[in-house]
């Protein structure tokens with residue numbers, strides 16, 4: 001089974017921390033952009049003949065900021081050009097400041113069955129510091145419209161003036177309003193974004209403080225019945241994001257739109273990050289790929305391990321053997337021995353012990369040292 005990702009690079013405004021490919025001032029291009037995405041989908045489709053797709057993820061940027069009928073066009077194109085299962089998981093990302101009732105009911109009519117909402121914090125002063133275009137009330141309004149739906153709330157930790165208690169209160173709000181899934185991301189102060197200056201000025205919490213926030217968030221999530229299945233992702237039973245699980249299992253996916261990446265038939269490729277260039281390529285009947293690589297041998301192994309160790313289940317020994325024809329425990333015997341205090345070796349799995357999952361990056365690098 002494979003996934004489809006569609007990138008919508010438009011936002012109502014630019015958040016102070018965000019370095020995703022998203023533009024706050026180009027909404028007038030949405031119609032022609034969506035036409036290009038549909039054209040790209042059509043052009044790529046012969047390569048995917050015979051492949052079954054099980055997930056469609058419309059992300060961004062802010063898909064909910066564009067006219068709702070464009071979302072309908074994207075879903076229709078995915079169904080027309082690809083073998084998208086009737087039971088596919090179809091997710092749309094939404095910023096609470098861009099949502100209304102008619103959009104949500106239209107998305108549902110088009111087949112959307114999973115929603116992902118950027119809450120970030122339940123404290124309005126923190127939302128303002130982040131440059132978010134909404135307040136807590138906007139989230140509450142949105143969550144009420146999603147009552148009974150399968151929806152995720154994004155929460156951020158490591159914010160200016162944030163306490164561990166604030167993190168827990170934010171999680172409690174997401175839970176109280178029915179989120180079936182919560183992603184808890186540690187703020188990355190990306191160079192070039194306005195928030196990077198806050199970081200340089202020492203205004204953001206340090207590593208130990210962020211670790212304490214993560215621990216507080218984790219215990220709150222677990223006490224409310226959310227199971228951690230990846231370092232930043234928690235859900236009620238059976239509500240894992242199938243689309244993201246496919247990434248971590250090194251499954252195939254096709255990405256459409258500016259900056260979208262793909263992993264298909266063993267090749268990783270990425271579209272241009274330049275919106276004008278994307279239009280130029282697609283309108284001249286070319287693809288918009290700027291980079292393509294086929295990870296083989298050691299590179300493929302590293303990808304597999306890096307992705308799997310982020311998940312709570314870790315590396316499946318049988319999957320490793322069927323992918324690479326050798327035994328994980330033998331290939332990495334020395335490092336597994338060295339890291340025995342933070343790894344759990346089971347009958348068919350090697351995983352990072354739960355208490356070390358937050359520092360998985362420093363563990364994973366040991367495998368490639």
Ligand SMILES: C[S@@+](CC[C@H](N)C(=O)[O-])C[C@H]1O[C@@H](n2cnc3c(N)ncnc32)[C@H](O)[C@@H]1O
Nearest residue numbers: 017060061062093094095118154185186187188
């Ligand atoms: C594409 S956005 C979600 C939808 C919508 N654009 C929004 O922000 O509400 C994806 C998520 O990535 C997270 N994110 C973006 N930039 C980040 C950063 N620099 N550090 C940590 N998390 C970040 C935010 O939690 C955000 O909700």
Ligand code: SF4
Nearest residue numbers: 011014015018022061
């Ligand atoms: S709304 Fe989402 S994608 Fe847009 S700037 Fe903010 S975080 Fe980035």
